[in-house]
Amino acid sequence: MNGRRLWAIVLKELRQLRRDRITLAMVVGIPVAQLVLFGYAINTNLRGLDAGIADQAGTAGSRALVMDMLATGVVTPTVVADSPEPLMEQIRRGRISIGIVVPADFERRRIDGRQVAQVLVDGSDIAVQSAAAQLAQVPLDSAVPDTRAPLASTPPESRIGVVGFYNPQRRSAIHIVPGLVGVILTMTMVLFTAIAVVRERERGNMELLIATPLTRSELMVGKVLPYVAIGLVQTSVILALGTWLFHVPVRGSLLDVYLAAGLLILGNLALGLLISTRAQSQFQAMQMTFFVFLPSILLSGFMFPFAGMPRLAQWLAEVLPLTHFLRLIRGVMLRGAGLWEMWPDVLALCAFAALAMAIAILRFRKRLD
Template sequence: MSSFSLTRVAAVMIKEFKQLTRDRLTYAMMLAVPVMQLLLFGYAINSEPRHLPTALLVQEDSVFARSIVAALKNSSYFDLVAQARSPAELDDLVRRGEVQFAITIPGDFTRRLARGDGAQVLVEADASDPSATGPAVAALAALPTQALAHDLKGALAPAIGKAPFEVVVHRRYNPEAITAYSIVPGLLGIILSMTLVMMTALSVTREAERGTMESLLATPVEPIEVMAGKLAPYVAVGLIQTAIILILARLLFDVPMVGGWLGLSLGVALFIVGSLALGFLMSTVARTQLQAMQMSMFYILPSILLSGFMFPFRGMPAWAQALGEIVPVTHFLRVVRGALLKGQGTLDMWRELAALLAFACVVTALAMARYRRTLD
């Protein structure tokens, strides 16, 4: 038996480095994934979101109402983006998800304040994602003592230890702040992404590795026919997964399912088709199953971190939110949560459905173009 040789070890090491540099996709993934994780966790992830979009309904024009509005503007938690003219308009803004908070200053606020008759300010929070509203709701506790500190003097000064008015908080869509109501519906998008994208990419790449794709290319089958035939079984798999997740979400976690079934069905169909087309596109780029899996993970990681699944979407900086809007899971999560928790109709979620439709069309077109090039 020959003795251990550093020369032979060095020769094998050099060979391995050369092999690694030839596999450029794997090499790029090894460098890109750590950098992406560092940037996302270091800059984009924020568990205490601020500057949340807020709508106001001010039903009286008084110095006290203006002071409360000024205090809200000075807060780092609320960005006043809309001025509603009626309770119905305010309710519509919250239900469509355009604002995170809706604040109402009633018409009898000044009269009740002057009489010490329990003046109240109503704050409605979209609590479909409890982590997005928790810190801001906690910050509201200081509003009664700070907002009117310079206005209530003399006879209007409140008794020591008594707040001049009360902030009444209504947590809508998830009043008990149950995390499962947000996480479990969101899991539908993550699970469909992980399984459909990766399964499709691996399936087609496996055929290329085994040589069966060459036999398929020798047949008169058109590219669109190959794509439709390959993806059709996985559409059924995606629908079965969706049904299982929704049934278990109701039975095990008691997730409320208010309605919005037509919009949810359209969203599921578009997301499944888009995810499968994306997996097919990856398979036309990857040369091995390992590369296909790496590309799938490179897509799934930002889908988890930037979509609002694990961390509040509005807590991320503007550039991260812009990237998150590109991720299809972001729009799919809004469709699922909006349908199940808010009962949104198709018209309420048309922007998200349009984004999913655009994603499915663009990715399908790219996959077809790439597959035609491989045929040539």
Template sequence: MKRFVWERYWSVVKKEVIQIKRDRPSLAIALVMPLMLLFLFGYAVNTDVSDIKMAVWNQSPSAASRELVEQFVHTEIFQATASVSGYRELEAMLDEGTVDVGLVIGPDYTRKKDRGEPAHIQLLINGSDPNIARTAMSNAQLIVQHQAIALQEKNLQKQGLGELQLPLELDTRVLFNPNMESIVFNIPGLIGLIMQNVTMILTAFSLVREKERGTMEQLVVTPIRPLELMLGKITPYVGVGLFSFCLVLLVGTAWFGVPVKGSIGLLVALSVLFLVTTLLLGIFISTVAKTQLQAMQMAFALILPSVLLSGFMFPRDSMPVVIQWLGGLVPLTYFLEILRGIFLKGVGAEALWKDIVGMGAFSLLILAVAIGRFRKKIE
């Protein structure tokens, strides 16, 4: 069995570095695209709902009804953008999408409120976007409950019965992301997703480019072993990917204000492992594809499932068990847990060892498969 020779390995590294310098478009993809995608998705991927456009039909104009509308607006969830005078006008605005919510205050609202009688208000919600609809409904219920409790306290005080004592109170404390901002959750995930996509596409072209240019035959007749060729080709891209990762990390923390609570050193070390894993996955694609177009198509065929199965968009716990198992075959699944663990929770390797082992095992597996594919092609 031939032994690993460092001289042959470094010759491949030098050759690939020269190739990267000559291939300016690929270098631009590696350095510029991650920043562009981070800004694009950083602002576009936002699950926080605010400024829901609301039309108000106030049939009982008074200080009490205006106070109710102001309570909706002061939450910064609702934005009173229109005033209507009937259901037909309100439904037309909901149909057109001009507003998402319609608040209807009945003509007897003020009178019933002054008498301490139950008063009803109506909220018409556009349910075409379930996220907006759920946010509007839950916040409206909280506002009305708060108003009802305040009115009940006033009525009890008028009757000389003292203040209303609630039988049960809930004290909440949100850990890791106290303000529950989606950007704090999304930015670490975006960093992993962007680095996977960019590095995989770059290396997916690597061996295919050798085939199309006719230089693969020259490599075949040399004494270079498959392992030396694989590692030699990904080493320069590890450096490029790490530099690109540092740029994206700097922008994510400085521009978007998402702090890294854990160890920067551990984050960088595990990011290198992830970069190696995705680069090897790209090399594997290049051993299967015959043209750069096929390599691009196969890369995108792997990117979409990784977005859906890794937990980037949807929580994995709510997925069927079989789908969760499939997600375990995606390296991004492990890296997202690592990123969010270090970014948000500040945990160390002792809490992330399962994800580290999973990603390392996947890296060794794909390396073995890629070497086997390449050796088969040589033979």
């Protein structure tokens, strides 16, 4: 082992790293991104969940109980209804996560020591079910004093019922498997197309493509279409295994599931092509793909609850296609909602795919430099 020759190799690698700006940025960017995301954006203590209120009693006591629930900070009222049915419809569409229902005979129930209110919960998200349990801990006696009937023997938590829909057993597989469709499609589709243009350049095929009459749009779209079929095959495999092994239900239309998956596939493929026009090598393309994949997993709501993130992190997550797909796939598979009922997320996926593809086509040049 010659120290002088060894030092020469070390210097060569350091100089090469200095010239490789993307790798140098990853050296610093990945630990900084993980530190910021885990320390600032990831929060399992949910606050401000969108909720609907149906106070059918309308008494001073029922209003006091609702105000005490809102005072916990777990929920934020966004919908007011006259009955539980509209709240259930809003939960099914994904507009709210929790519904608070106070029956018309609230005062009689309070005097008799029976259940005085119900909390309807979107059980497709286990974290929401855990947060909703805090509402059942609101002390009824302090919120609604009653000197006419002794209620000391009745535990406070038994007076407010929590009803979880779509996943009453709180099975984690039902929550995770639909999300895995999006995670796997994001990981594979972005990576496949991220190295597409770079691979053509490294293998010397770009010279042949330059000599053809293909336009930029034809070349980029032609590279995307085969992977759409591959993505749909992956979707079918995940759905089949999820149904067979974990008994994950598909309550909505199977066509809607594939349409949502198709939108995510197109968005991810367009994003991969955009990365491919920037990367100089397949290794750089994989590095940049990982830099996109990390925030998608952490901020989309797959691993950590979306509602627990600060507002800035939620704004960033809205840019990611996986965030919108998770809302669609869980809405269709677990709640039986239709895509047209969740049109904002459908529109967001379409806009992302169109914008990313347009930028990738504009950045691509049929030349070697």
